[in-house]
Amino acid sequence: MGGRDGELNKFILKLLHFVLTHNFFIFKDQFYLQQRGTAMGADCAPSYANLFLGMWERLVFGEGGGRLSSHVQCWLRYIDDVLFFWQGTVEQLDEFMGHLNSNNLNIKLTYKHSSRCIDFLDINIEVDQSSTIQTSVHRKSTSVNALLHASSAHTPSTIRAIPTGQFLRTRRICSSDAVFESQSADLRGRFRDRGYSNRCIRRGYLRAKRTPRQQLLNYIPKYQQSDPPVRFIGTHNSHWQTVREILKKHWPVLRSDPILAELLPPGPLMTARRSKNLRDILLIFGADRSRDMLKLYPMYRMKTSDIATWQLEDWDEDIPFPIEHALFSIYMHVHAASLLFLFLVPSTSGIYLCVAP
Structure with missing residues (x-):
């Protein structure tokens, strides 16, 4: 690729090379340079990991991938977590995993397998007696109730949205209504322990229950229009609600301008950045x-x-x-x-x- 796009790609690759080769950190007054991999938390880390493992997948399933790769019926990956369906013996699976780990890319995989039930990310996948795949929310045995407390210094809309989001997630993952009801009961208890009102919890639960699961499984673009709406973005503080009221009061003044009226939404849209915590x-x-x-x-x-x-x-x-x-x-x-x-x-x-x- 030449021209302007080619120059832009070269520039991006130079920046990426600099970021990957200049990760310094300090420990006990000594400076260190990371020799391999990328820094956790770097903005480019997820994209770099995806590209790196995408290259590795080409080696696994390419011409030199080995004879056992044909036993893989379905291969799904989320960054560095992989779920695949295997048609073959356990001995062949162990041999295949040994082949994957014999590389010079510093990739070492740990794995577990089952013919009936397995966990992947936050999903429990189970094959029932009728050979139908059932899914439910998976929580680790060491998980604690880490839901944001209702008294936390966040906007009221954020606090109200958390139960709705969690119940919708549960509705989307659970493949049956019975499992959804069971896991929703557990979720309601965890929200109560974190100080949420029954009204707030019930609102989120009812919205999820009344939403068809298939609708939640379909991809919905965040913005139906070409350009996202104009937002007021600021750091959340104790005066956030006062600022909101001032914007609402004087918003018609901004929209009275014929040019701004085409750009601004009917009412102010506000997004709060997280303020510094302790x-x-x-x-x-x-x-x-x-x-x-x-x-x-x-x-x-x-x-x-x-x-x-x-x-x-x-x-x-x-x-x-x-x-x-x-x-x-x-x-x-x-x-x-x-x-x-x-x-x-x-x-x-x-x-x-x-x-x-």
Whole structure:
């Protein structure tokens, strides 16, 4: 491909090469360069992984793919998770997986197989007695109730939309009404535990129940028109509702302009970006930083002593800490599955805040 498109492709490939070969990170005051793969969280990582595994699939099912690839009746992949249907013996399957793992691309697959029931991503797939495939929502045995709490600092529309979205997802995945009702009952209990009102939960449940499952399985474009509508985008804060009311009040003034009237929707559409949370503010790297009454310490290793207390071990001797190997009570409620643990430790020089991932 030549011309402008060819130059643009070369430019994109140069940028991608730079991103993939310049992933530096710091650990205990030492800088490291990642030699292989891409950084987790990079914007290009999913697309790069798709392209990389797409190339690998061509090798698997190409001319040099081996004789056992003909036993694969259906091959489905979501980034790096693969579901395929095998027609052959278990011994042949083991041989085929050994062939897939014998590559120089640093791809190593772990797998499990079953003739009746298997889990793939968030779906449980089961073959019933009549050889019909049935599906339901799969939750890992270690899963916790991580639904966003109803009291979280989000817009009311976001809080109201979460039960609706979860019930619609359950409706889409469950292949039978009986399974949908069973898993909806569990979902209602989890929403109640997270502070959602019965009215909000029931609204989401009824919308999902009244929506035909086939309709949910069909792809619906997000925007039916060529251009998406104009939106007001800002960071969510305590004044968000006030800003919304001001926009609604003066929106007719904007639409009175003949040019803007063709571009703007009938009413203001607002989208809130996530504001900084406690983890964004407290998780720091490098040297110690003082913040008024708080001193922040990055990354301490924790050991459980009992339910109410923790034993703190200094991970790095170069990082000062007022008290070593002591037991401290948890001064605030901390969920066991949180990515960030907070410990307030009283001291004669103020309050010390310890952060542990």
